[in-house]
Amino acid sequence: MENVVNKKHTRKNLSQYAYKEIRNRIYLNHIKPGDLIKEVDLSEELGISRTPVREAIKMLASEDLVEVREGVGTFVKMLSFKDIKDIFEVRKALEVIAVKTAVNRITENDIEKLEENFKNISIQLEKGKLNKEDFNEVDMNVHELIFNRCDNNYAKGLFEEIKLKIKQYQYLSYESLNDTTESISQHLEIIYLLRNKEIDKLVVTLNNHIDWSLKCMLSYY
Numbered sequence: 001m002e003n004v005v006n007k008k009h010t011r012k013n014l015s016q017y018a019y020k021e022i023r024n025r026i027y028l029n030h031i032k033p034g035d036l037i038k039e040v041d042l043s044e045e046l047g048i049s050r051t052p053v054r055e056a057i058k059m060l061a062s063e064d065l066v067e068v069r070e071g072v073g074t075f076v077k078m079l080s081f082k083d084i085k086d087i088f089e090v091r092k093a094l095e096v097i098a099v100k101t102a103v104n105r106i107t108e109n110d111i112e113k114l115e116e117n118f119k120n121i122s123i124q125l126e127k128g129k130l131n132k133e134d135f136n137e138v139d140m141n142v143h144e145l146i147f148n149r150c151d152n153n154y155a156k157g158l159f160e161e162i163k164l165k166i167k168q169y170q171y172l173s174y175e176s177l178n179d180t181t182e183s184i185s186q187h188l189e190i191i192y193l194l195r196n197k198e199i200d201k202l203v204v205t206l207n208n209h210i211d212w213s214l215k216c217m218l219s220y221y
Contacts, residue, residue: 014048018056021046026065026076027164028133029171037066037074065164081218084169087162088214094159095143095210096203098150103197105149111195114142118184118191125180135180136170142187146194169217179216186212 022042025031037057043050057074060066068074079087117138124130140163147159186209193202 014052015055015059018042018046018048018052019059022053022056022060023065023164026060027168027171029168031076033076033078033168035076037076039074063164079165079169084217085214087165088210088217090158091162091166092207092210094155095146095206097152098147098155098159099194099202099206100199101151102146102149103194103199103202105151106145106194108195110145110149111191114145114191115188117141118188122184125184130180132171135183136167139170139183139187140167142190170213182212 022031022037031037039050039053039057043053046053057066057068061068061074065077066074067077121130121135121138124134144163147156150156186205189205190202190209193205
């Protein structure tokens with residue numbers, strides 16, 4: 001009986017491992033929207049059997065990140081123009097709700113960390129050594145902080161549901177658009193307004209920034 005339990009536990013761990021690895025590859029666009037997910041290749045690369053890979057794919061399908069086409073295979077799900085616009089419309093509404101309570105709960109230490117991150121990013125950019133992973137992580141840190149510090153749990157939960165899709169498509173737009181300097185400038189303005197708790201200007205600036213981000217993303221297509 002103990003061996004059976006251990007085997008189930010091991011399989012569950014392997015499935016979670018495969019899930020996290022495949023999810024991360026989708027997030028980083030190592031597996032891009034529309035790409036076929038090859039179970040055999042993934043199982044070999046991850047050093048595990050196909051069973052946990054298959055279970056991981058089922059979990060990703062339940063999150064609407066992949067779609068299974070009977071008799072054809074499993075593909076990373078593509079988002080339409082409307083999908084992306086809808087996601088950003090919801091994101092904008094949620095972030096405005098979140099920032100109204102987060103602004104009084106974000107500390108000076110939080111602000112200093114954000115500024116230090118963008119200082120480092122700017123140095124990397126000047127040296128020509130900035131990569132998309134570092135940039136997008138620092139970019140998203142600002143918005144994640146707003147949601148983490150807000151007191152609306154529903155806004156937090158909904159943002160978590162759409163966050164991966166936002167990140168995934170930000171990576172794609174970053175690859176083709178030279179918008180890094182402008183993005184840094186806009187984020188520094190948001191950080192300045194957070195520090196000074198200028199909520200009215202902050203709401204307007206956030207709205208404009210999210211609209212600009214959507215325009216950049218749609219320009220990729």
